[in-house]
Amino acid sequence: MPSIMPSRRSLLAGATGIAGAALLSGCSDGAPPGAEPEIPLERRMRDTAVRDSGRLLERYDTTSAAHPALAERLAPLRASVASHTAALAAGDGASPSPERSASRSASPRAASPSATPAAAPSAAEPVPPQPADALSALADAERSLAEARTISLAEAPGELARMLASVAACGHVHAYLLTTPQGASS
Template sequence: MPWTLPSRPSRRSLLAGAAGVAGAALLTGCSDDRPAGGESGIPLERRMREAAVRDSARLLERYDATAADHPALAARLAPLRAAVAAHSAALALPPAGSRSPSASPTGGTGAAAPSAGGEPVPPKPAEALTALADAERSLSEARTIDLAGAPGELARMLASVAACGAVHAYLLTSTPGATS
Protein backbone atom coordinates (compact mmCIF):
# COMPACT_ATOMS: atom_id res chain seq x y z
CA MET A 1 0.00 0.00 0.00
CA PRO A 2 1.52 3.38 -0.96
CA TRP A 3 2.33 5.91 1.73
CA THR A 4 0.14 9.05 1.75
CA LEU A 5 0.55 12.36 3.51
CA PRO A 6 -1.63 12.84 6.57
CA SER A 7 -4.48 15.29 6.10
CA ARG A 8 -3.12 17.55 8.83
CA PRO A 9 0.24 17.90 10.57
CA SER A 10 0.84 15.74 13.61
CA ARG A 11 1.36 17.20 17.05
CA ARG A 12 4.97 15.98 16.94
CA SER A 13 5.70 17.83 13.69
CA LEU A 14 4.08 21.01 15.02
CA LEU A 15 6.16 20.83 18.21
CA ALA A 16 9.32 20.19 16.22
CA GLY A 17 8.58 23.18 14.00
CA ALA A 18 7.85 25.40 16.99
CA ALA A 19 11.08 24.29 18.66
CA GLY A 20 13.00 25.15 15.48
CA VAL A 21 11.47 28.61 15.30
CA ALA A 22 12.16 29.23 19.00
CA GLY A 23 15.76 28.08 18.57
CA ALA A 24 16.25 30.38 15.60
CA ALA A 25 14.79 33.27 17.59
CA LEU A 26 17.18 32.61 20.48
CA LEU A 27 20.15 32.40 18.14
CA THR A 28 19.35 35.76 16.62
CA GLY A 29 19.30 37.15 20.14
CA CYS A 30 23.03 36.40 20.39
CA SER A 31 24.12 39.08 17.97
CA ASP A 32 26.44 42.01 18.55
CA ASP A 33 25.39 45.61 19.21
CA ARG A 34 25.91 46.99 15.69
CA PRO A 35 22.99 49.05 14.47
CA ALA A 36 20.84 47.30 11.88
CA GLY A 37 20.70 48.98 8.50
CA GLY A 38 23.04 51.81 9.55
CA GLU A 39 20.36 53.41 11.74
CA SER A 40 21.38 56.50 13.70
CA GLY A 41 24.63 55.05 15.07
CA ILE A 42 22.94 54.15 18.36
CA PRO A 43 23.56 50.51 19.33
CA LEU A 44 20.61 48.15 18.89
CA GLU A 45 20.53 47.17 22.55
CA ARG A 46 20.39 50.79 23.70
CA ARG A 47 17.53 51.58 21.31
CA MET A 48 15.63 48.50 22.43
CA ARG A 49 16.16 49.26 26.12
CA GLU A 50 15.02 52.87 25.70
CA ALA A 51 11.87 51.72 23.90
CA ALA A 52 11.18 49.11 26.60
CA VAL A 53 11.57 51.72 29.35
CA ARG A 54 9.17 54.07 27.51
CA ASP A 55 6.64 51.24 27.19
CA SER A 56 6.96 50.48 30.91
CA ALA A 57 6.51 54.19 31.75
CA ARG A 58 3.25 54.24 29.76
CA LEU A 59 2.08 51.11 31.59
CA LEU A 60 2.96 52.71 34.94
CA GLU A 61 0.86 55.73 33.93
CA ARG A 62 -2.07 53.38 33.28
CA TYR A 63 -1.64 51.78 36.72
CA ASP A 64 -1.51 55.23 38.34
CA ALA A 65 -4.57 56.48 36.46
CA THR A 66 -6.54 53.34 37.32
CA ALA A 67 -5.62 53.58 41.01
CA ALA A 68 -6.50 57.30 41.04
CA ASP A 69 -9.90 56.75 39.40
CA HIS A 70 -10.68 53.63 41.48
CA PRO A 71 -9.08 54.04 44.93
CA ALA A 72 -10.64 50.77 46.09
CA LEU A 73 -8.35 48.97 43.61
CA ALA A 74 -5.15 50.70 44.74
CA ALA A 75 -4.09 47.98 47.21
CA ARG A 76 -4.66 45.25 44.63
CA LEU A 77 -2.70 47.16 41.98
CA ALA A 78 0.21 48.22 44.20
CA PRO A 79 2.33 45.02 43.99
CA LEU A 80 1.81 44.71 40.23
CA ARG A 81 2.69 48.37 39.71
CA ALA A 82 5.81 47.91 41.85
CA ALA A 83 6.87 44.98 39.65
CA VAL A 84 6.40 47.08 36.48
CA ALA A 85 8.52 49.84 38.05
CA ALA A 86 11.22 47.27 38.89
CA HIS A 87 11.13 45.97 35.31
CA SER A 88 11.57 49.51 34.03
CA ALA A 89 14.59 50.05 36.28
CA ALA A 90 16.14 46.72 35.25
CA LEU A 91 15.63 47.42 31.56
CA ALA A 92 17.21 50.86 31.93
CA LEU A 93 20.48 49.49 33.30
CA PRO A 94 23.27 49.17 30.74
CA PRO A 95 24.74 45.69 30.35
CA ALA A 96 27.43 44.70 32.87
CA GLY A 97 30.87 45.98 31.95
CA SER A 98 29.64 48.79 29.71
CA ARG A 99 28.13 51.20 32.22
CA SER A 100 28.41 54.67 30.80
CA PRO A 101 28.77 57.63 33.16
CA SER A 102 25.69 59.30 31.64
CA ALA A 103 23.45 56.26 32.10
CA SER A 104 20.78 56.45 34.74
CA PRO A 105 19.19 53.36 36.30
CA THR A 106 15.81 55.07 36.14
CA GLY A 107 16.15 55.85 32.45
CA GLY A 108 16.06 59.63 32.80
CA THR A 109 14.58 62.10 35.25
CA GLY A 110 12.84 59.44 37.30
CA ALA A 111 9.38 60.82 36.50
CA ALA A 112 7.24 59.43 33.73
CA ALA A 113 6.20 61.89 31.06
CA PRO A 114 2.50 62.66 30.89
CA SER A 115 0.63 60.34 28.61
CA ALA A 116 -0.06 61.97 25.27
CA GLY A 117 -3.37 60.53 24.20
CA GLY A 118 -3.51 57.89 26.94
CA GLU A 119 -6.70 55.91 27.00
CA PRO A 120 -9.28 56.91 29.61
CA VAL A 121 -9.88 54.63 32.56
CA PRO A 122 -13.24 52.83 32.28
CA PRO A 123 -15.79 53.95 34.89
CA LYS A 124 -16.50 50.49 36.35
CA PRO A 125 -13.75 48.82 38.42
CA ALA A 126 -14.08 45.45 36.64
CA GLU A 127 -13.79 47.15 33.25
CA ALA A 128 -10.80 49.15 34.49
CA LEU A 129 -9.05 45.94 35.56
CA THR A 130 -9.82 44.36 32.19
CA ALA A 131 -8.42 47.39 30.34
CA LEU A 132 -5.25 47.24 32.46
CA ALA A 133 -4.98 43.48 31.83
CA ASP A 134 -5.32 44.14 28.10
CA ALA A 135 -2.50 46.69 28.29
CA GLU A 136 -0.30 44.20 30.16
CA ARG A 137 -1.14 41.45 27.66
CA SER A 138 -0.40 43.68 24.65
CA LEU A 139 2.94 44.78 26.07
CA SER A 140 3.81 41.19 26.96
CA GLU A 141 3.08 40.09 23.39
CA ALA A 142 5.10 42.98 21.93
CA ARG A 143 8.07 42.11 24.16
CA THR A 144 7.84 38.47 23.15
CA ILE A 145 8.11 39.54 19.51
CA ASP A 146 10.95 41.98 20.27
CA LEU A 147 13.08 39.40 22.04
CA ALA A 148 13.76 37.59 18.74
CA GLY A 149 15.86 40.53 17.53
CA ALA A 150 17.39 41.45 20.87
CA PRO A 151 21.00 40.81 21.90
CA GLY A 152 21.44 37.79 24.23
CA GLU A 153 21.14 39.21 27.75
CA LEU A 154 18.43 41.68 26.77
CA ALA A 155 16.50 38.88 25.03
CA ARG A 156 16.50 36.87 28.25
CA MET A 157 15.37 39.91 30.24
CA LEU A 158 12.58 40.72 27.75
CA ALA A 159 11.41 37.10 27.89
CA SER A 160 11.27 37.24 31.68
CA VAL A 161 9.47 40.60 31.74
CA ALA A 162 7.03 39.40 29.05
CA ALA A 163 6.22 36.32 31.14
CA CYS A 164 5.64 38.55 34.16
CA GLY A 165 3.29 40.73 32.11
CA ALA A 166 1.29 37.65 31.12
CA VAL A 167 0.98 36.70 34.79
CA HIS A 168 -0.11 40.27 35.63
CA ALA A 169 -2.82 40.06 32.96
CA TYR A 170 -4.07 36.84 34.53
CA LEU A 171 -3.99 38.26 38.06
CA LEU A 172 -5.84 41.39 37.00
CA THR A 173 -8.71 39.38 35.54
CA SER A 174 -8.91 36.63 38.15
CA THR A 175 -11.09 36.80 41.22
CA PRO A 176 -8.95 37.42 44.33
CA GLY A 177 -9.27 34.64 46.90
CA ALA A 178 -11.05 32.27 44.50
CA THR A 179 -9.89 28.67 44.43
CA SER A 180 -9.88 26.50 41.34
Protein backbone atom coordinates (compact mmCIF):
# COMPACT_ATOMS: atom_id res chain seq x y z
CA MET A 1 0.00 0.00 0.00
CA PRO A 2 1.44 3.35 -0.97
CA SER A 3 2.04 6.04 1.66
CA ILE A 4 -0.42 8.94 1.72
CA MET A 5 2.14 11.42 3.00
CA PRO A 6 2.05 14.78 1.21
CA SER A 7 5.19 15.89 -0.55
CA ARG A 8 7.37 18.64 0.80
CA ARG A 9 6.49 20.70 -2.21
CA SER A 10 2.74 20.50 -1.55
CA LEU A 11 3.28 21.30 2.16
CA LEU A 12 5.37 24.35 1.26
CA ALA A 13 2.79 25.53 -1.26
CA GLY A 14 -0.02 25.09 1.28
CA ALA A 15 1.91 26.96 4.00
CA THR A 16 2.67 29.78 1.59
CA GLY A 17 -1.00 30.04 0.66
CA ILE A 18 -2.09 30.13 4.30
CA ALA A 19 0.54 32.78 5.16
CA GLY A 20 -0.53 34.90 2.19
CA ALA A 21 -4.17 34.68 3.20
CA ALA A 22 -3.30 35.65 6.77
CA LEU A 23 -1.32 38.67 5.56
CA LEU A 24 -4.11 39.80 3.27
CA SER A 25 -6.74 39.45 5.97
CA GLY A 26 -4.50 41.40 8.37
CA CYS A 27 -4.49 44.35 5.98
CA SER A 28 -8.25 44.63 6.04
CA ASP A 29 -9.93 46.63 8.77
CA GLY A 30 -13.05 44.52 8.47
CA ALA A 31 -15.09 47.49 7.26
CA PRO A 32 -17.45 46.93 4.37
CA PRO A 33 -16.48 48.52 1.05
CA GLY A 34 -17.42 52.19 0.90
CA ALA A 35 -17.38 52.60 4.69
CA GLU A 36 -15.70 55.65 6.22
CA PRO A 37 -12.02 54.90 6.91
CA GLU A 38 -10.79 54.90 10.49
CA ILE A 39 -9.73 58.29 11.82
CA PRO A 40 -5.97 58.42 12.58
CA LEU A 41 -4.89 58.37 16.22
CA GLU A 42 -3.37 61.85 16.11
CA ARG A 43 -6.59 63.33 14.74
CA ARG A 44 -8.68 61.61 17.45
CA MET A 45 -6.27 62.81 20.14
CA ARG A 46 -6.34 66.38 18.82
CA ASP A 47 -10.14 66.34 18.64
CA THR A 48 -10.28 65.13 22.24
CA ALA A 49 -7.78 67.78 23.36
CA VAL A 50 -9.77 70.53 21.60
CA ARG A 51 -13.04 69.28 23.13
CA ASP A 52 -11.50 69.14 26.62
CA SER A 53 -10.03 72.63 26.24
CA GLY A 54 -13.44 73.88 25.10
CA ARG A 55 -15.00 72.46 28.26
CA LEU A 56 -12.33 74.18 30.34
CA LEU A 57 -13.07 77.47 28.57
CA GLU A 58 -16.73 77.00 29.46
CA ARG A 59 -15.71 76.48 33.10
CA TYR A 60 -13.80 79.79 33.02
CA ASP A 61 -16.83 81.52 31.49
CA THR A 62 -19.32 80.11 33.99
CA THR A 63 -17.01 80.95 36.90
CA SER A 64 -16.58 84.53 35.63
CA ALA A 65 -20.34 84.86 35.15
CA ALA A 66 -21.08 83.52 38.65
CA HIS A 67 -18.38 85.69 40.25
CA PRO A 68 -17.91 88.91 38.21
CA ALA A 69 -15.30 90.14 40.71
CA LEU A 70 -13.03 87.27 39.57
CA ALA A 71 -13.38 88.02 35.85
CA GLU A 72 -10.31 90.26 35.66
CA ARG A 73 -8.16 87.71 37.50
CA LEU A 74 -9.37 84.87 35.28
CA ALA A 75 -9.09 86.73 31.95
CA PRO A 76 -5.38 86.06 31.25
CA LEU A 77 -5.69 82.39 32.19
CA ARG A 78 -8.77 81.98 30.04
CA ALA A 79 -6.98 83.68 27.14
CA SER A 80 -4.14 81.19 27.54
CA VAL A 81 -6.57 78.25 27.42
CA ALA A 82 -8.19 79.76 24.31
CA SER A 83 -4.74 80.00 22.66
CA HIS A 84 -4.03 76.36 23.51
CA THR A 85 -7.37 75.35 22.02
CA ALA A 86 -6.61 77.22 18.80
CA ALA A 87 -3.12 75.71 18.57
CA LEU A 88 -4.42 72.19 19.10
CA ALA A 89 -7.16 72.71 16.51
CA ALA A 90 -4.73 74.21 14.00
CA GLY A 91 -2.44 71.20 14.19
CA ASP A 92 -4.60 69.16 11.82
CA GLY A 93 -4.25 71.71 9.01
CA ALA A 94 -7.70 73.23 9.42
CA SER A 95 -8.59 76.69 10.60
CA PRO A 96 -8.87 77.04 14.39
CA SER A 97 -12.18 78.91 14.28
CA PRO A 98 -14.45 78.73 17.32
CA GLU A 99 -17.25 77.35 15.13
CA ARG A 100 -15.01 74.51 13.98
CA SER A 101 -13.91 73.75 17.53
CA ALA A 102 -17.51 73.68 18.72
CA SER A 103 -18.61 71.41 15.89
CA ARG A 104 -15.70 69.07 16.53
CA SER A 105 -16.54 68.85 20.20
CA ALA A 106 -20.03 67.67 19.34
CA SER A 107 -18.71 64.94 17.05
CA PRO A 108 -19.16 61.43 18.43
CA ARG A 109 -16.09 60.19 16.54
CA ALA A 110 -13.78 62.63 18.33
CA ALA A 111 -13.23 60.41 21.35
CA SER A 112 -9.79 58.98 21.92
CA PRO A 113 -9.44 55.39 23.07
CA SER A 114 -7.42 56.62 26.03
CA ALA A 115 -9.75 59.44 27.04
CA THR A 116 -11.54 58.91 30.28
CA PRO A 117 -14.81 60.70 30.98
CA ALA A 118 -13.58 61.83 34.40
CA ALA A 119 -10.39 63.34 32.96
CA ALA A 120 -12.05 66.24 31.19
CA PRO A 121 -13.50 69.10 33.21
CA SER A 122 -17.23 69.39 32.86
CA ALA A 123 -18.74 72.81 32.32
CA ALA A 124 -22.05 71.49 33.64
CA GLU A 125 -20.73 71.28 37.20
CA PRO A 126 -22.15 74.07 39.32
CA VAL A 127 -19.87 76.92 40.32
CA PRO A 128 -19.37 77.04 44.09
CA PRO A 129 -21.02 80.06 45.74
CA GLN A 130 -17.86 81.31 47.50
CA PRO A 131 -15.20 82.92 45.25
CA ALA A 132 -12.33 81.04 46.95
CA ASP A 133 -14.14 77.73 46.43
CA ALA A 134 -14.86 78.65 42.81
CA LEU A 135 -11.15 79.32 42.22
CA SER A 136 -10.28 76.04 43.89
CA ALA A 137 -12.76 74.14 41.70
CA LEU A 138 -11.32 75.78 38.59
CA ALA A 139 -7.79 74.88 39.77
CA ASP A 140 -8.94 71.28 40.24
CA ALA A 141 -10.32 71.24 36.69
CA GLU A 142 -7.02 72.62 35.33
CA ARG A 143 -5.01 70.09 37.34
CA SER A 144 -7.20 67.13 36.29
CA LEU A 145 -6.96 68.02 32.63
CA ALA A 146 -3.19 68.59 32.87
CA GLU A 147 -2.77 65.16 34.48
CA ALA A 148 -4.94 63.49 31.82
CA ARG A 149 -2.85 65.13 29.09
CA THR A 150 0.36 64.01 30.76
CA ILE A 151 -0.92 60.42 30.79
CA SER A 152 -1.89 60.60 27.10
CA LEU A 153 1.66 61.60 26.13
CA ALA A 154 2.66 57.93 25.91
CA GLU A 155 0.29 57.39 22.96
CA ALA A 156 0.76 60.73 21.21
CA PRO A 157 2.87 61.11 18.07
CA GLY A 158 5.96 63.39 18.29
CA GLU A 159 4.74 66.93 17.63
CA LEU A 160 1.40 66.39 19.35
CA ALA A 161 3.21 64.93 22.38
CA ARG A 162 5.35 68.06 22.65
CA MET A 163 2.30 70.29 22.39
CA LEU A 164 0.33 68.26 24.97
CA ALA A 165 3.32 68.37 27.35
CA SER A 166 3.53 72.14 27.01
CA VAL A 167 -0.23 72.62 27.48
CA ALA A 168 -0.19 70.26 30.49
CA ALA A 169 2.64 72.27 32.07
CA CYS A 170 0.64 75.47 31.54
CA GLY A 171 -2.37 73.81 33.15
CA HIS A 172 -0.33 73.06 36.27
CA VAL A 173 0.87 76.67 36.36
CA HIS A 174 -2.74 77.87 36.02
CA ALA A 175 -3.76 75.62 38.92
CA TYR A 176 -0.98 77.13 41.02
CA LEU A 177 -1.96 80.69 40.09
CA LEU A 178 -5.60 80.00 40.87
CA THR A 179 -4.74 78.84 44.37
CA THR A 180 -2.26 81.54 45.35
CA PRO A 181 -3.37 84.80 46.98
CA GLN A 182 -1.82 86.94 44.23
CA GLY A 183 -3.34 84.78 41.52
CA ALA A 184 -2.91 85.61 37.87
CA SER A 185 -1.63 89.12 38.61
CA SER A 186 1.78 87.88 39.83
